[in-house]
Amino acid sequence: MLITRFAPSPTGELHIGGARSALFVYLFAKNQGGKFLLRIDDTDRERYVLGASERIVESLTWLGIIPDNLTEIIVQSKRLDIYKKYALELIEKGHAYICVCDKEKQEEERKAQIAKRLPPMYGEHCRDLNIKSEEVVGKKYVIRMKMPKEGIIKFNDLIRGDIEFDSSLVDDQVLLKSDGFPTYHLATVVDDYEAGITHILRAEEWLSSTPKHIVLFNMFGLMFLNLPTYRKYLLLIALSFQKGMERQALLNIKILDILRKQLLIFLRCSAGILKMTEKFFPKMI
Numbered sequence: 001m002l003i004t005r006f007a008p009s010p011t012g013e014l015h016i017g018g019a020r021s022a023l024f025v026y027l028f029a030k031n032q033g034g035k036f037l038l039r040i041d042d043t044d045r046e047r048y049v050l051g052a053s054e055r056i057v058e059s060l061t062w063l064g065i066i067p068d069n070l071t072e073i074i075v076q077s078k079r080l081d082i083y084k085k086y087a088l089e090l091i092e093k094g095h096a097y098i099c100v101c102d103k104e105k106q107e108e109e110r111k112a113q114i115a116k117r118l119p120p121m122y123g124e125h126c127r128d129l130n131i132k133s134e135e136v137v138g139k140k141y142v143i144r145m146k147m148p149k150e151g152i153i154k155f156n157d158l159i160r161g162d163i164e165f166d167s168s169l170v171d172d173q174v175l176l177k178s179d180g181f182p183t184y185h186l187a188t189v190v191d192d193y194e195a196g197i198t199h200i201l202r203a204e205e206w207l208s209s210t211p212k213h214i215v216l217f218n219m220f221g222l223m224f225l226n227l228p229t230y231r232k233y234l235l236l237i238a239l240s241f242q243k244g245m246e247r248q249a250l251l252n253i254k255i256l257d258i259l260r261k262q263l264l265i266f267l268r269c270s271a272g273i274l275k276m277t278e279k280f281f282p283k284m285i
C-alpha cells in the first residue's frame with residue numbers, strides 16, 4: 001500500500017505554503033487508495049513554538065485534510081531514545097563516529113573554506129579516531145555519519161527523473177546533536193523507515209539532502225527493500241508578492257474570515273490539482 005506523510009515543524013502557525021504541501025501529499029495518497037500520515041518534526045528546539053503542534057492539527061482538520069493517524073500522531077521529541085539507539089547502531093557497524101570537535105573552531109574552518117570559494121565541509125578530524133561512547137560520558141559530542149569517500153549516489157525523482165550526486169562532495173552530516181536530539185536527517189530516515197513510508201513528497205529545497213538520506217537508508221541495511229520513492233515539487237514562491245509572504249499564518253486567514261472553500265480553491269489552483277481536489281472534497285468545492 002502507498003503510504004506517505006506530511007511532516008511540519010511546529011515553529012509557528014501552519015502557513016499557506018504548508019497547507020498547500022499538506023493538500024498535495026494528502027491528495028496524492030488518497031487518489032491511489034493510500035495512507036496519509038501526519039508527523040510533527042519538533043527536533044529543532046531553538047525554533048520550537050509551544051502550542052504550535054496543536055494548532056497545526058487544528059488548521060489541517062479545519063481544511064478537511066484529516067490524517068489517517070489523527071489519534072496517534074508521530075511526535076519526534078517523544079522518540080529521542082529510538083534515534084540514539086539507531087545512531088549507536090551505526091557506530092557499531094562502522095557507518096558513523098563520535099565527533100568532539102569544538103564548535104567555534106569548526107566555524108573558523110567553515111569561514112576559511114568559504115573565503116577560498118570551497119564548499120563548506122567538516123574537516124573529518126574525528127572520522128578515524130574511533131572514539132568510544134564510554135570515553136565521552138559527561139562531555140559534549142555529536143555523532144556524524146561516515147559518508148562513503150567514493151561512488152555515485154543515484155535516485156529517481158518522480159518529477160525530475162534520475163538524479164546523481166558525487167558521494168565525495170557530501171559532508172559527514174551530524175546525526176545526533178550534543179543536546180541529545182537527532183538532526184532532521186537522522187530522525188526523518190528513522191521515522192520514514194519505521195512508518196513504512198513508500199513515497200516521500202517534499203519541496204525542492206530538500207533535494208540536496210536526499211543523497212544523505214539515501215546513504216542512511218542503505219546504512220540501515222534497507223537497500224532495495226523499501227527505499228522510498230521521492231517526488232519534489234516547487235515551493236510556493238512565485239505566487240507570493242514579497243519574500244516570506246507564503247508563510248502568512250493560516251490562523252490569521254481564519255481570523256480574517258476568508259472562507260475555507262476559497263482557500264482550498266486557491267491551494268488547488270496553485271498546485272495544479274483541480275480534478276483530484278474535486279474528487280476528495282466534493283462537499284467543499
Ligand SMILES: [Zn+2]
Pocket residue numbers: 098099100101124125126127
Ligand atoms: Zn570532530
